[in-house]
Amino acid sequence: MYARIVGLFWVVGDLAGLALAQTGPIEDLNALPAPELYQRACAACHGSDGRGYPGGEWRERTGLLTPPPDFTDPKFNSREPLEDWVAVIRDGGRPLGLSPQMPSFGLVLTEAKIRELAQYVKSLGHDARYPPGELSFYRGHRTTKAFPEDEFLLISNYERLRSGGTVFQETLYYARRIGPRYQWEVKGTSAFATGEAVRGEIEVGLKWAVAYDLAHRWIFTVGLEPALPVRSDEEWSATLYGTFGKALGDRWTLQSSLYLKWSPPAGAEGWTLRWSGVVHGIFTSARRGLFPALEWTVERALHAGVRTRVWLLPQVYAALSRRGHVALSIGPEIPLRRDPDVRFRVRAFLLWDYADGPFWMGW
Ligand code: HEC
Missing domain, CATH: 2.40.160.40 (monomeric porin ompg)
Structure with missing residues (x-):
């Protein structure tokens, strides 16, 4: 287990070294405002508008096995408590029984940034008529x-x-x-x-x-x-x-x-x-x-x-x-x-x- 983690760090370290060599210092994702960070880290799977490929193109475009949800649908969006989304973004899909393809960002993003992202994603489908x-x-x-x-x-x-x-x-x-x-x-x-x-x-x-x-x-x-x-x-x-x-x-x-x-x-x-x-x-x-x-x-x-x-x-x-x-x-x-x-x-x-x-x- 530890060997694997160390191995992973080697790979990540190598990639980081490569990135450094090519583009200078690695950018701190935590410095980005939530909408930009969303485009960088989330849009590939969730779609740039948060709708998650409603036409079904997610199959060809993302390699996912579970369709990503439509964040702009107020019924879906309102039903999920904010804290659950903070947890999903921090720990990934698995602990809450969702697709393990939803990655965890807790090692990369600060808790404050994760909360900001969760609030941003919530805002995509906010509609006050729906009880939260x-x-x-x-x-x-x-x-x-x-x-x-x-x-x-x-x-x-x-x-x-x-x-x-x-x-x-x-x-x-x-x-x-x-x-x-x-x-x-x-x-x-x-x-x-x-x-x-x-x-x-x-x-x-x-x-x-x-x-x-x-x-x-x-x-x-x-x-x-x-x-x-x-x-x-x-x-x-x-x-x-x-x-x-x-x-x-x-x-x-x-x-x-x-x-x-x-x-x-x-x-x-x-x-x-x-x-x-x-x-x-x-x-x-x-x-x-x-x-x-x-x-x-x-x-x-x-x-x-x-x-x-x-x-x-x-x-x-x-x-x-x-x-x-x-x-x-x-x-x-x-x-x-x-x-x-x-x-x-x-x-x-x-x-x-x-x-x-x-x-x-x-x-
Ligand atoms: C590699 C693809 C991938 C990336 C990158 C990704 N997600 Fe997801 N995400 C998924 C999938 C697939 C699901 C659906 C899980 C399910 O329904 O079982 C999901 C589900 C979610 C949910 C779900 C909630 C629910 O309650 O059903 C939230 C919130 C979420 N993602 C936020 C984010 C945010 C924010 C980012 C960027 C920081 C992100 N995701 C990046 C694939 C991804």
């Missing part, structure tokens, strides 16, 4: 994510009943962004209970990121989710919600949602109010890692004679891939007051952020 990826906080189970997403989830709930039976509930969830601020989603749920017919529900939803503030690191989103039963003898419902997300210092994030649900009642008893929130702890700067979280839910039917119910859901969010785009989250949901029917409940989901690439890439 810094405000994309980890997902909880009962709290809605505030950031609009391109995601696919498999959600599983398992309940052990006091009667001895079990209930499995499986949900497939698909979300897609539309334009700068919207997201639509569709959710299909089936519940399998021992000794009972399968129940099911289709939910569609529209979410709108109303406002955000990057300096204070918050985002506010509202949404509407009508749910239709698959069998005709069940009720439909509609839920209106608002979700607020905020970073609490560097190590914690909070998301909290307030839901108002209505289902056509027999009497005037159709309204339910629910408040959920989740706090995640972030103790690693890598995307892959374990992120502990605590979630709470308070639910109250808005008619007399029904008790308020409270649950706590300690959980762990495990970002599995180096790219962070595949994650698993699991935790037991514990009622504060003994549940007369349910002995034990576990919630889990497997998440794939498909905008960050295929499921199998970036590990």
Whole structure:
């Protein structure tokens, strides 16, 4: 290993000697302003306008195996936090599960210059209508994510009943962004209970990121989710919600949602109010890692004679891939007051952020 590195230095030294002999002192790249440095060090692969050969010429022109991204696309550009790009430029593509052909510049450029470059590349596709990826906080189970997403989830709930039976509930969830601020989603749920017919529900939803503030690191989103039963003898419902997300210092994030649900009642008893929130702890700067979280839910039917119910859901969010785009989250949901029917409940989901690439890439 050391011999190889020394060997490399010999080669580099020789090249430097050659350059010196031919052109005088080597220029210090750190002295160049970011736009010029970009043209020198990055444009060969990323294109001089940052669009990365959108016509597909990258195959012939660059010898790359992965197409370089289009930095001028505001949807792509806004989604990636600045710090991630600082890390990619410093350490290369590999540590974040990107193509190893994205080289590392940490040995050549100063940290300040790398930051300046990252900011320059960010500026190529800046569009303030798109909320920035810094405000994309980890997902909880009962709290809605505030950031609009391109995601696919498999959600599983398992309940052990006091009667001895079990209930499995499986949900497939698909979300897609539309334009700068919207997201639509569709959710299909089936519940399998021992000794009972399968129940099911289709939910569609529209979410709108109303406002955000990057300096204070918050985002506010509202949404509407009508749910239709698959069998005709069940009720439909509609839920209106608002979700607020905020970073609490560097190590914690909070998301909290307030839901108002209505289902056509027999009497005037159709309204339910629910408040959920989740706090995640972030103790690693890598995307892959374990992120502990605590979630709470308070639910109250808005008619007399029904008790308020409270649950706590300690959980762990495990970002599995180096790219962070595949994650698993699991935790037991514990009622504060003994549940007369349910002995034990576990919630889990497997998440794939498909905008960050295929499921199998970036590990
Ligand atoms: C040898 C070719 C090459 C050079 C030179 C190069 N890059 Fe890259 N870069 C790539 C490739 C390929 C990717 C795509 C990686 C992927 O998507 O897996 C990439 C990805 C990136 C990303 C990506 C981010 C993301 O989150 O998807 C940033 C930022 C970036 N490069 C910045 C730079 C900067 C700044 C320079 C110049 C200092 C530079 N690159 C030089 C090939 C290169």
